[in-house]
Amino acid sequence: MRFLPVGTLMAVGMIFGLTYGLSAPLFTLELVARGYGAQFIAANAMMHAIGVLGIAPFLPRIAAHFGPRRPLALALAVITAVLLLLPLVPSIWFWFPLRLALGAATEILLILSESWLNQITDDRTRTRTMGLYSAMLSLGFALGPLILAVAGRQGFVPYVLSASLVLAALFLVCMPWMHAPKLERATHSGLWRYIMLAPIAIGITLLMAMLEAAGSSFLTLYALRNGWSEQAATLLLSVMLLGAITLQFPLGWLGDRMNRRHVMIGLGTASCLGALLWPWGITHQPWAYALLFVWDGLFAAMYTLAMSVVGSRFSGGNLVSIYAATSLAWGVGAFIGPEAAGTAIDLTPHGLPYFVSLACGLFTLLPFFLKKSA
Template sequence: MSGYVTQPNTRIQFLPTATLILMGLVFGLVMGLGAPLFTLDLTDRGYGAGMVAANSMMHALGALAMAPFMPLLATRLGPRRAIFLALVGGSVTLLLFPLSSSIWPWFPLRILLGAFCEIILVLSESWLNQITDNHARGRVMGLYSTLLSVGIAIGPALLSVTGRQGNLPFWGTAAILLVAAAATLPPWMVTPPPAAPTQHKLLRYLWLAPIAITATLLIAMLDGAATSFLALYAIQSGWSERAATLLLSVMLLGATVMQVPIGWVGDRTNRRYLLIILALMACGGALLWPMAIRQPALAYPLLFVWDGAFASLYSVAMAAAGNRYRDGDLIAIYALCSLAWGIGSFTGPAISAAAMQASPHGLALFAATLCGLFALLPLLLKKSV
């Protein structure tokens, strides 16, 4: 195994692992704080929902544009240097936003920010995956995903502390990135030796790691759909706006709480079987939504467990990929997963909106169908897990 997991000093092993896990928290904080900051700032300037959406899409465009270059970037610079430069670059980019009196420079700046965030996310997660032993990989990757979710949740709260007016939110977020950049510099942050992917074409990895990539696509499609339309689905079923919002929060809490325990199970059992069970749980849980939505006492625990099982599909699938692939191959898989995430984020809400127009319970049927289809992959592709 590459990296310092083979070194005898457990303190040295712990420090880089903890640093990279906290990188997930930092990434989540920046995303959770930045999204409402940009939206509200644009609204204050008098721009409508169309302009807000167009500007938000620039972040995704930057991430998608950077994804194919991730293996080359990791090989040329190494993960540590690339992450350091991306953190510094993201910090400088954030400082440029309040300097512009016009909205138009915000579009290329958000593309840049999306590209820098893509580097931070892909290389920190793949680096962490590589240096973690297989017996702990599920828990570690689950913890990374959990802290990322916690960071996204804390971000808006930090915005309420700093206040939204003036430059302080931009300066504060930039400072967080600079602190994270400094955390990559200590000598114990040793990276595995750079290695190019064994496949020359990125799409080849779609056949080598179909379950990890499809799991990412599934998570992106349903995560965007659920966060966008679950509250609306509850309101249309007779819930108050406050109760519907609380239902969404309880659902997201399930993903935060359950990923580490499920990762622990994955470290001690066959991950292929676990993926099948989790996908069937997500499918069955979604089929129960129409019944549970009529009774809040059932809806709250059901959505909590549902999102915990559903969100864990990603961390379990990536832990399995980390056990099979290393170095440049693993980074290439993460890069392709990023492309899948972008596609899913764009298509999921649109398809779910059409499903809700076709049926009152279209969101539930859409979720159940996707999860049921995904369960077939580890069932049929035995050698891919």
Template structure:
């Protein structure tokens, strides 16, 4: 795309603002609905099924997003998705029924898939390669900040009445405003994709593995890390800080890693991060009883795991353009859906089998597996 630096900055800023707002609304919705169902006496299995609707939708529909973007354009897809999510949030409150919430949350997952696939494609398409790592780091920071800020809204407005639902809907409507009023170029994503979403696993297996690792680690840690802490004898308040250490590590180290990604071979950096993720995972069971070292290790583990996503996104934009880029990001969405569903199930099953350290052993195996695969893959390519 022939864009001026100012046009590129405007496009990147608008897309990042939109996805950060969507993350904030999503981060609000997850605990809100879980708490409301808990209050109404629904079982944890029922709550888990409801929470799985959005990842299930992401898994099922991400592969169709390239067709939507090609037909309607990136800006229109983002607008429709953001406004649809706002309407669906209001519909959750109007219906206030568990069984109706299931299809509504599935539809919200479709909107979320459209927002993420299209926004990530937009950002990578208009970003130049020399600063792609830093831009993707900023994107990752804003995404994490959005997810982390969502629950804070509930601290202010509570979970009762219309206030939390209205707050989420307002945030989503605000997310659409820059797309309506800001003068930004709509990336055309020209050409026809040379591969399908499912063939992406063969086209870019290292990047597919990186996204799967990130999805499993992110969803496994947020779902079960606090439980792992409690089962190791920590009070609930201290167990929650384990998640904070992981999230904070990812946010703090995003920009330094993004800077490195613009100054060294990105595949080599990915291997280094995979090694660090594995090493820190090995230390988790050995440091969980120490109040200082467990936070240090989890901070470093979260930093490395989150940075794998940053570097993978930079590699994605470096390698793919146009229609191929949208398809590659749709594949990322599909892989994220797989990891989101499989991660908590596999790790939770391992914890039931080996209480409490099944969490750590599973994470170690997954991280080490990605490290070995990446090293072998790159060695074969050099040969």
């Protein structure tokens, strides 16, 4: 029966991706249609990060006091309410606090579901299991833009569809098979200590958040500025995320059989160089779809590898504290990513891929020089 809680936690991971994948391009397209520029879009995207940073320091104590199940159920209920409120609020300014609430709720989903899953997974299959979890995250990210591409961003349809999926995940979390593992107290107090214990995991989370926030908010805009239609630009984001879904399991299998550090260095180098091909690909639509499909699959696998190493080294309260530290990194990355990408895309037409390449290259120095760190 272990597949039931595992499947439920993967469904929760998918909801995390769906919420972010739907809201980011939706806000961007709506704000562009209303005449707002890149800096205003970035300011709105930062509210998600503020929600993450606000909840992250309290997650270890919340998990220790209530267990992971009740906070997960509450977060799913909040996301449902926010999705249904978004098309009803009378002013665009209400989107700022609603996006802050989404940031806090989705971060609870990510941290508690991933740490719970890592605790009930054995080390022999850890990278493959976490690879499947990452694939579900990416499936959620892809579903958001796909819903917008099919249903459009006008009316209630995309919101009701997404809220229905969130409610289904809430139903699964409340099922009797969801017995949460008991969490012992963390060995260390303060999240800074855990940042020092797992710098590579923190680094990849920071990078992932920066580029997910930047890509979700500005990839569609990048394509639009290069002559793409709104539907094709939105679909490009979904196709890119499908690469992460498809390639996670085979790359996870590779990570279970090879030196994970070496694999990560190779993936980081490929991500850095691959981003430099985006300016060429964006002018050839079929090649752009193929290029970003492969690129995001390689990029997302770095997160899978890092989290599998963390899961094999830490457990219980220490594992939740590591994830809480990564959530701080996620919040910081999601905060600075849109601003940096918005500035880059205003400076040069291909500022987005140049920013992505630079960020991936700088991260790859971590596993290259920190040979014994998680």
